[in-house]
Amino acid sequence: MASTLTSKGQVTVPKAVRDLLGIGPGSKVDFTRAPDGSVVLVRADDQNHVSLFAQLRGHAGKGLDTDAILALTRGEP
Template sequence: MSTTVTAKGQVTIPKPVRDLLGIVPGSKVDFRRVADGSVVLARADKKQPVSRFARLRGHAGEGLTTDAIMAMTRGEG
């Protein structure tokens, strides 16, 4: 992915990169030079972005109880 530097020295971080790192408006980022001379962009707070699975956790809503599910799997219900 590439992006263009503005006259003010600003760039837009591509959406796939923002999504990957969990960068949202107001997030702070670090730029670090690594041993091979390249520059790495990272979240300044070092938090790992929430996984897509974690975001789904708890969103099934109210449903059957564990006992009801077990009864169904046993053919009791």
């Protein structure tokens, strides 16, 4: 993925990268230099970023047990 640097030194972070890092408007990012000389963009406001899966886990409320699901699929009351 490539972005173009503006005359003000700004660059647009591609959506796929923003989604991966979980960042949006107002998020803090940090640029670190890796041992191989490359520069790495990391989320600075939450170094222990929790995955989207972990954030959503347990938010569906109380689920149905197996017997209830089978009864629903069979059309039983």
